[in-house]
Amino acid sequence: MNILIVINGLSDKSVSIESSAAGLIRSFPEHSIDIRVTKSAGDSFRYAYGATMYQVDAVLACGGDGTLNEVVNGAFNANPHNKVLFAHYPCGNANDLAKTNGSHDLKYYLEGIVSGKHEGIDCAFIERNGKERRFVNGSTAGIGTLVCKDVSTLRRSMPYRLNYLVNTLAWVIKYKRPFVKIEMDDDVY
Helix, strand or coil: CEEEEEECCCCCCHHHHHHHHHHHHCCCCCCEEEEEECCCCCHHHHHHHHHHHCCCCEEEEEECHHHHHHHHHHHHHHCCCCCCEEEEEECCCCCHHHHHHCCCCHHHHHHHHHHCCCCCCCCEEEEECCEEEEECCCCCCCHHHHHHHHHHHCCCCCCHHHHHHHHHHHHHHHCCCCCCCCEECCEEC
16 A cells, blocks of 8 residues: 655644654555655645655645645545545644544554545535635634634744634634625525
């Protein structure tokens, strides 16, 4: 089995995760496992895209919800008909998906991939200006998007819970509600 491990290099835990992953590779000698550490936004997308073009069987995203969504979009954009397994080792700020599905150690996710014991999860998409953007967790618009953007920008300046609180309060004060038109199933809302 060909497996790609993508590690968010901006995560405070990236060095220890990379070390753990390198050690775990020795436990799975019959599999080809490649480790990539991101350095900037979009790297997770590019790594997953490239690996999917070369028929990777599974991608393990080590990061937050953003890293996971970049990996999913990279793989789908490379080949939407290719069946690629995804796993998510949560080490981001919010880790919303992990709060829903539970969190385990890195070995747990690799063993799940190679054993064939895995569960499906819904993947939805939003189309805008002719482009599709997929997501496996949740999607937000308006104030949620703005808060997350600012939290990412200020990620190193304060503890993440305080960062979310401060940015949420700031946007509650200054947010102006836009008009939104939603088209779904031939209806307009």
